[in-house]
Amino acid sequence: MSKLFLSCDEASHVCDKAQYNESTFWERLKFRVHILFCNLCKQHSITNSKLTETMNKSKIVCLDSKSKSEMKKCLEKEMKSQDANH
Ligand SMILES: [Zn+2]
Incomplete structure (x- = not known):
C-alpha cells in the first residue's frame, strides 16, 4: 500500500x-489516479461498470458465459458509437 x-x-x-x-x-x-493517464484501464472500468449496471437493472441472476460475452460485445459496440459522437 x-x-x-x-x-x-x-x-x-x-x-x-x-x-x-x-x-x-x-x-x-x-x-x-491510474485511469487519469491510462486509457486502456479507463475503458476497462467503464465497460465493467456498464456491464454490472445492465445486469443489476435486468436482474439477471444467472447468465451463461456465452450470453455474458455477447452482452459485453454489445456494450462495447454501443460505447464505440458514443465515442464517435463526441
Ligand atoms: Zn492501466
Missing part, C-alpha cells in the same frame, strides 16, 4: 474488486 502508481494488472484487479464493493477507499483512489 505504499506506492501511488498501480500497474495495469493491479489496476484491473482493483477495478474488479470495486465491482463487488471489496476495494478500500485508498485502492479506489489509486485506481482513479
Whole structure:
C-alpha cells in the first residue's frame, strides 16, 4: 500500500474488486489516479461498470458465459458509437 502508481494488472484487479464493493477507499483512489493517464484501464472500468449496471437493472441472476460475452460485445459496440459522437 505504499506506492501511488498501480500497474495495469493491479489496476484491473482493483477495478474488479470495486465491482463487488471489496476495494478500500485508498485502492479506489489509486485506481482513479491510474485511469487519469491510462486509457486502456479507463475503458476497462467503464465497460465493467456498464456491464454490472445492465445486469443489476435486468436482474439477471444467472447468465451463461456465452450470453455474458455477447452482452459485453454489445456494450462495447454501443460505447464505440458514443465515442464517435463526441
Ligand atoms: Zn492501466
